[in-house]
Amino acid sequence: MTRAATGSPEQAPAQAFWHELRNHTQARIGLGRTGDALPTTEVLALRAAHAAARDAVHVPLDIRGFTEQIANTGLGTPVSVVSRAADRSEYLRRPDLGRLPADLSAVENSGADIGFVLADGLSPHALTEHGAGLLAALAEELADRYALATPVIATQARVALGDHIAEAMGVRTVLVIIGERPGLSVADSLGVYLTHLPRPGRADSERNCISNIHPPEGLTYRDAARVVSGLVAGARTLGRSGVDLKDTSRTDAVTAADSQIIEGT
Numbered sequence: 001m002t003r004a005a006t007g008s009p010e011q012a013p014a015q016a017f018w019h020e021l022r023n024h025t026q027a028r029i030g031l032g033r034t035g036d037a038l039p040t041t042e043v044l045a046l047r048a049a050h051a052a053a054r055d056a057v058h059v060p061l062d063i064r065g066f067t068e069q070i071a072n073t074g075l076g077t078p079v080s081v082v083s084r085a086a087d088r089s090e091y092l093r094r095p096d097l098g099r100l101p102a103d104l105s106a107v108e109n110s111g112a113d114i115g116f117v118l119a120d121g122l123s124p125h126a127l128t129e130h131g132a133g134l135l136a137a138l139a140e141e142l143a144d145r146y147a148l149a150t151p152v153i154a155t156q157a158r159v160a161l162g163d164h165i166a167e168a169m170g171v172r173t174v175l176v177i178i179g180e181r182p183g184l185s186v187a188d189s190l191g192v193y194l195t196h197l198p199r200p201g202r203a204d205s206e207r208n209c210i211s212n213i214h215p216p217e218g219l220t221y222r223d224a225a226r227v228v229s230g231l232v233a234g235a236r237t238l239g240r241s242g243v244d245l246k247d248t249s250r251t252d253a254v255t256a257a258d259s260q261i262i263e264g265t
Helices: 009-024 040-058 064-072 087-093 123-141 161-169 221-238 247-263
Strands: 077-083 114-119 150-153 173-179 190-198 206-213
Touching: 040 087, 064 123, 064 150, 114 123, 114 161, 123 173, 123 190, 123 221, 150 161, 161 173, 161 190, 173 221, 173 247, 190 221, 206 221, 221 247
Parallel strands: 077 150, 114 150, 114 173
Antiparallel strands: 173 190, 190 206
């Protein structure tokens, strides 16, 4: 007995089921088939997504254009630094070089509370798309309570490069805004790595990460900034960041909502 092709009356209930599920995920599920293969449109879409992910990794950050974007946030004109990875190929093959600075002489010691490092990471495209917007939201959330340093742009950069930059900046807390590894669903996602009392040699367990920042599908700039703000306050109280520091923003929101319900009864 032959199998029905996608779109046939026999498959209509199944397609309706998958359509409903696809409204709640970016995963490629229930794509259907034409004969024994995926529909041509889905094959082409997959190839396009793969090409977009490759471009996100390999197309370099436009330093001049991005510097102008960041300067417009009102935090000052950023300086640029680069890791010891000579080019993109070496950056991908030698993660260790991406964690070490080539030259930090352009970074000024501000002694501020919080420093920002805008790192291209594995998706310079994500930094171009969302870096300035996220930075502006963070500045709006944090500026009333903390002294903020002028941001630094870092290329061919891994997260740990931020520790070296933060030490040169003289800040108590560093926020590394970095392009996350692109996938076949999202190629422009940002992450924020928070390290309190940063210094070279800090372990990943001593950081906190807020990921999947790419509105409108992912976390919004404002929501990410609220989480970061809570973690910064918690780190200063606790005296450290990392596994001992928890994000309580959702718990606090639920508690506040419950209190309003109780008061209204």
